[in-house]
Amino acid sequence: MVFLHAGTSPIVSQTVMSAMFVSLGIFLVGMGFGYVTKNEEGLFQHRWILSSAVALTLCAIFFGMLPSLIRYYGDTDVEFYSALSAVTILHAFVSAPAIIIASYYVFGVLPKKDLKKWMRLTAVLWIASFAIGVFLFLQMFGLLPSIPSMPGM
Amino acid sequence: MAEQNFEKSKNVRKWLITASWIGTAVVVIALIIVLHFSL
Numbered sequence: 001m002v003f004l005h006a007g008t009s010p011i012v013s014q015t016v017m018s019a020m021f022v023s024l025g026i027f028l029v030g031m032g033f034g035y036v037t038k039n040e041e042g043l044f045q046h047r048w049i050l051s052s053a054v055a056l057t058l059c060a061i062f063f064g065m066l067p068s069l070i071r072y073y074g075d076t077d078v079e080f081y082s083a084l085s086a087v088t089i090l091h092a093f094v095s096a097p098a099i100i101i102a103s104y105y106v107f108g109v110l111p112k113k114d115l116k117k118w119m120r121l122t123a124v125l126w127i128a129s130f131a132i133g134v135f136l137f138l139q140m141f142g143l144l145p146s147i148p149s150m151p152g153m
Numbered sequence: 154m155a156e157q158n159f160e161k162s163k164n165v166r167k168w169l170i171t172a173s174w175i176g177t178a179v180v181v182i183a184l185i186i187v188l189h190f191s192l
Contacts, residue, residue, distance in 0.1 A: 066181060074188030100174050107166045 007075075008068040010141070016064035017137050019056060024130050026053040031123055051106045057099060084139055091132045098125035 030049035037043055072078060072088065079085060101122050104110075111118045138144050 070181060070184045070188065073185045076189060100170075103174075104167065104170055107170055109163055109167045109170065 007071045008064070012064055013068075013137065013140065016060045017134075019060045019064075020130065020133060023053050023056045023060070026050075026056065027126060027130075034119065047105075050102070054099070054102045054106050058103070061099065084136075087132065087136045087139055091129065091136050094125060094132055095129040098122060098129050102126070 026049060030046055030053055033042055033046040033049060037046055069088070069092070072085075101118075105122070135144075
């Protein structure tokens with residue numbers, strides 16, 4: 001069986017990636033509801049759709065991404081200064097605030113002022129996380145065009 | 154009264170979520186350190 005850099009089987013990686021694309025779809029629908037909504041009913045839809053995206057994402061994180069992260073950095077001869085490691089750390093740093101803020105929203109803890117600003121900030125963090133995640137996935141499978149001056153890419 | 158109780162339960166929720174995330178971070182970092190030195 002072929003394993004990737006983090007010792008995670010490609011089947012798990014691909015399943016996580018598929019789950020995250022579903023999450024992206026739910027996220028876009030939920031965000032759309034938030035954008036066009038003008039009444040309580042719309043906000044209710046917005047809240048529950050995005051809560052399901054957060055739940056799906058949390059499953060992917062705890063069953064796929066965190067075990068990979070632990071296996072990757074738990075390895076004694078981890079290539080810490082490689083491009084893969086850099087993108088992994090970037091993904092973790094952009095995504096951690098995104099998922100943490102989102103889980104506050106899911107449990108009904110919302111900022112008292114500048115609610116729209118906070119919602120937009122969270123949306124930007126989520127979209128950035130999705131984009132970096134796709135990049136990381138392609139990099140893991142060696143599907144990015146290689147740059148000769150960057151070893152490990 | 155109802156308003157006060159709502160605020161209280163919101164605060165409890167806020168701290169539960171914070172504690173869960175800090176707990177997760179501690180467990181992940183501990184696992185990485187333990188695996189790093191034991192493997």
